[in-house]
Amino acid sequence: MxxxxxxxxxxxxxxxxxxxxxxxxxxxxxxxxxxxxxxxxxxxxxxxxxxxxxxxxxxxxxxxxxxxxxxxxxxxxxxxxxxxxxxxxxxxxxxxxxxxxxxxxxxxxxxxxxxxxxxxxxxxxxxxxxxxxDLVPISERERLLLKCLESGMENKEIAQELHLSKGTIRNYLSDLFHKIEVKNRTEAVSLAKTNGWI
The missing domain is CATH 3.40.50.2300 (Response regulator)
Structure with a gap:
């Protein structure tokens, strides 16, 4: 059974x-x-x-x-x-x-x-x-960043959450936005949800 x-x-x-x-x-x-x-x-x-x-x-x-x-x-x-x-x-x-x-x-x-x-x-x-x-184009770290953005966290909070510096987070986000071809946080979260990345 x-x-x-x-x-x-x-x-x-x-x-x-x-x-x-x-x-x-x-x-x-x-x-x-x-x-x-x-x-x-x-x-x-x-x-x-x-x-x-x-x-x-x-x-x-x-x-x-x-x-x-x-x-x-x-x-x-x-x-x-x-x-x-x-x-x-x-x-x-x-x-x-x-x-x-x-x-x-x-x-x-x-x-x-x-x-x-x-x-x-x-x-x-x-x-x-x-x-x-359509393989997922983002890494696990980038997915974590997107989850933080989805929660409305600012760079300082994300840095604390991921144990990185604010400057590093800023660079990571800039690279991520360029990679997935979006202009800002809102677009990034929207695209990530649409594609099931988060």
């Missing part, structure tokens, strides 16, 4: 997933969460085989949950409506075993769960095309 946890903030979709997957004889739905915080709390305290994790959720995103969880047994399948290469790359780097679009057929999803439970990786073909045609 494959124990499955569903984390999905859209109630209708969560209910549909639970109903459809419950019809499979070898599946047991052990819980359903409507945000990332609920998912993280559940995973830290329960034994789960496969987690279906919505990428974009309130409180903690699916990527946050994937990054924070210490549940070594669980395998993760990310579900998304967005084919953002940045999200896909981060999910793979953080150990996701699957990355599927939400409009995948129920048969494909069920088969993917079985494959992931058996130790295989399953990625939607559409996402592979996007991933290889």
């Amino acid at each position: 494959i124990r499955i946890y569903i984390a999905e903030d859209q109630g209708l979709l969560a209910g549909a997933l639970e109903t459809l997957l419950s019809l499979e004889e070898d599946f047991q739905i052990v819980g359903v969460g409507k945000n990332g915080a609920q998912a993280y709390s559940f995973l830290e305290n329960h034994s789960v085989d496969v987690v279906l994790l919505d990428v974009e959720m309130p409180e903690l995103t699916g990527l946050d949950v994937l990054e924070k969880t210490t549940n070594q047994h669980a395998k993760f399948i990310m579900l998304t409506t967005f084919s953002k290469p940045g999200y896909f790359r981060r999910a793979v780097e953080q150990g996701a075993s699957g990355y599927l679009l939400k409009d995948s057929s129920s048969d494909f999803l069920a088969e993917s769960i079985r494959k992931v439970d058996a130790g295989e990786k399953v990625y939607a073909p559409e996402l592979m095309t996007v991933f290889f045609s």
